[in-house]
Amino acid sequence: MSAAASPSPAGRETILAAAAELFAAKGFAGVSVREVAERAGVSKANVFHHFSSKDTLYLAVLRSAVTRFEALLDDYAGERDGFEVRLRGISRDHLQNILANEGVSRLIIREVLESDVHRGQELTERVLGDGFNRLVEVIREGRSRGELRGGVDPVLVASLMVAANVHFFQSRSVMRALSGVAYADDPESYSTQVMDILLNGIASR
């Protein structure tokens, strides 16, 4: 099974992988479609066959990170774990995902930070919305089983989980320099402590 002759199936994925590396390293403006095509070993026109525009390709790269997150949620979809164990696992793996894909994570954060109203809507609809809503759903499910204190908004809880992990990622360089930040190089420990507080903060009774 040499990879020499696989015409179509890998095509799109190859382009996506090449684009991810390049965009992560040089940003949207710093990369040309020709460059992506060359690295992927296809023609420029082929890139436009799979992705209707450079921006669509870019959003697809960002979306790939969310797809990884959704895959992670699937891993915890089973009935076997309790609410707390599930949320802890999701948060831990989410942070692990962010750290394992630094380049794309940074792209998403930059894009969100810099986006105006219109771009924000685009990012929500085409990149972030589904993943976030699925996380909210997990929490809503917990609420319907009486695991949550009354008055706690599942959307806000999901937002806090994301905020904590994004913050860990984006301020690591500063945290490391702060004295007394024990968890700066230990995402596992960080995630555990954050969820200790969060779960204790939202638990019923």
Next chain:
Amino acid sequence: MSAAASPSPAGRETILAAAAELFAAKGFAGVSVREVAERAGVSKANVFHHFSSKDTLYLAVLRSAVTRFEALLDDYAGERDGFEVRLRGISRDHLQNILANEGVSRLIIREVLESDVHRGQELTERVLGDGFNRLVEVIREGRSRGELRGGVDPVLVASLMVAANVHFFQSRSVMRALSGVAYADDPESYSTQVMDILLNGIASR
């Protein structure tokens, strides 16, 4: 009275204000020192008299946001309020501060996100460290009075407070497009709900 003849006192502040506007609008690379001098109505040499380099001036602009935060902490330094009321007030005003100074807030976030180890240390020492440590101190004080659950790290709590507010600011454009985000345009309500969870999560017993 008239502002016509105030040679030195306002000088530094005028330059700082001019630089803040320009950096916020065009970023570090997009602004020349000559430009700053012109807007401030002083000579370029005067700028270098007050700030030893363009980067020092830039860091001073970032630091001005932290100075505002420290002033805010002073407002809550009195003995009159309880621990919870104090933390709630600090968080609310902190978010208000971030939103009222969008440009500089964005600069800081960008700078932190993009910084490597060395720049992270610089940002910590010359911009962010003092403010953050003072927030940690407030929480430590609460702990020493038995307001915190055992095992809760004050540094992590401070980090979570910052994370929540930064996240609100930087993902507003996305939150607005998400269905069911009630607090997207209501920082007061957001802050209240976040602190509901956080305080409940860290409270003793």
Next chain:
DNA sequence: GTCTATAGATTGATAGAC
């Protein structure tokens, strides 16, 4: 030194053959 004009290269995107 500063501005304007312009030549040349490169960009994102499309058309049409295979």
Next chain:
DNA sequence: GTCTATCAATCTATAGAC
């Protein structure tokens, strides 16, 4: 699905006027 050929628009860099 993939290619070659080609489009108009934009960017880069330089030449020359002031």
